[in-house]
Amino acid sequence: MTPESRNKRIIYLKYWYTNGGVMLMNYDQLRYLLMRSSREDDEYYRYLINPGPDVVVLDEGHRIRNAGSQLYKIVSEFRTLARICLTGYPLQNHLLEYYHMLEFVAPGILGPQETFKAYFTFYIERSYANSLPSIKQKAAIRLYTLQLLTEEVTHRRDALTLQEALPFKTEFAITFKMTDIQYEGYVNALKSIERESSVISNLLLLRTICNHPKILQKLLSNRESKRREQFYINNNDNSDTTYMDDQSVEEAADEVVTPAVPGEVEEEELIGLDMNMFDWATDYFKNDSIENWNCSNKMTFIVDLATECSVIKEKIIIVSHSLACHDYLQHLFSVLGIGTLRIDGNTPLKLRQAILDDFESDENKLIMLLSAKAAAIGINVTSANRIVLIDQDWNPLYDEQSIGRIYRYGQLKPVTVYRLVTASTIEERIFAQSVHKKSISRRLIDNKASMTISKEELKEYYIQPSLDLPAIDINKVRKELNPDFITYSALLKIKDHITDFKLHDMDNVEEYDPYVRLSAPQRREAVSEASRLLKEWKRQRRG
Secondary structure (H helix, E strand, C coil), X not given: CCHHHHHHHHHHHHHHHHHCCCCCCCHHHHHHHHHCCCHHHCHHHHHHCCCCCCEEEEXXXXXXXXXXXXXXXXXXXXXXXXXXXXXXCCCCCCHHHHHHHHHHHCCCCCXXXXXXXXXXXXXXXXXXXXXXXXXXXXXXXXXXXXXXXXXXXXXXXXXXXXXXXXXXXXXXXXXXXXXXXXXXXXXXXXXXXXXCCCHHHHHXXXXXXXXXXXXXXXXXXXXXXXXXXXXXXXXXXXXXXXXCCHHHHHHHHHHCCCCCCCHHHHHHHHHCCCHHHHCCHHHHCCCHHHHCHHHCHHHHHHHHHHHHHHHHCCCEEEEECCHHHHHHHHHHHHHHCCEEEEECCCCCHHHHHHHHHHHHHCCCEEEEEEECCCCCCCCCCCCCCEEEECCCCCCCHHHHXXXXXXXXXXXXXXXXXXXXXXXXXHHHHHHHHXXXXXXXXXXXXXXXXXXXXXHHHHHHHHCCCCCCCCCCCHHHHHHHHCCCHHHHHHHHHCHHHEEEEEECECCECHHHCCCCCCCHHHHHHHHHHHHHHHHHHHHHHHC
């Protein structure tokens, strides 16, 4: 920052601070200004932090969920008493995210972090549908206590408030059998990762096979090229390449949950894996069936759905956490003659709107491929009314935000969401985990009558899959789909390879309730405890 530009900013801030009004500032600018300040003797610090404004409003408040981030440290210094956090995602992975947002708006209300973890987190996050009744009962009491404790400083408005302004939204969860060739690759991969501790790499490897074996072949081919390139660099400039070490990954698994894995890191993660892990792959990729899209039932469904939609010119958004998956789909749709556009993390910002405009105006462009992270914010695609979420990730935030790209103001058609899951694999377990997180979030905020993953729990994610799974009864499904003939037609073509199909709405997860209903004495116990904690907090504030 030049002295001239600094002076202009100071004059601008001083005028606002002296005369009042609303100052709009993004997080990057706030961080930039305050990281360079010398605190008490700095005008930026005085105008923005201490004493700062009369009211501070943090939009996208979940961005301060990480207490170790520079942003969290900066906003924690605000001396402003009136604080507001706005967020559509109060809990993505674990309760500590919620704790940090509450700690900003009402410092001390939840007590010290370690106390909060021991009293609330330990019980609430470990209550599952198959937990012991005593654990579920304790978790339900603690969850109700937490909701009561925070209700004075939280205000919730869910998607129900939009129902009158938006068309109907239907979500389907579709679970597919693996094909024989997928099963072979998945089992081989499971055997090879028993020696490998990287949670992220394991997910990438198994998820890729669930999408399509050809995608894994392409990734491994790229991996070899990158390894040779890195070898050349290392032997010419003595630079070091750092990969996530075992200890870091174990800490991630022990502490909370691995965050969403952007597609851009796929090849980087695979580069660091042991070469011997893929000894089985050479013979595996000689199978000619890998060249066909129907060696993945997911891909078969997507092609059938796209074909049905092309007849009536309906547009589809396809979201994946994998750039390699989009590479495969882009090539596939090109071969099939289906007009396709794409936006991912590598798409320059200045080109994105032009691509969106092209998609909206050209009726022959029927498919938009969006990477999960790129689709999370700042994109409006209401010209499409169907969205396919191909794969699963530990953090459900990006999928939920992706749905918001088409289910928003301006949408005129009924919206259909397809969540695709591969049966008896890591995807099915991650999907159940996402539902569990949503269940906690909903009950925590609404008082409806990441989640920590231990090393032992992680083992359940890597169990042997099964091919012996019954198919759905398409006649029962037909009743649920009337009058959606597009979905029904796509399902009918692949009905023998679908193990489960159900209506599923992440905004309404009561059917997955991992908690018991509280009796009157238990509710009184929670009310009494919440009242005690609240009085103690208010007494400390006055003192």
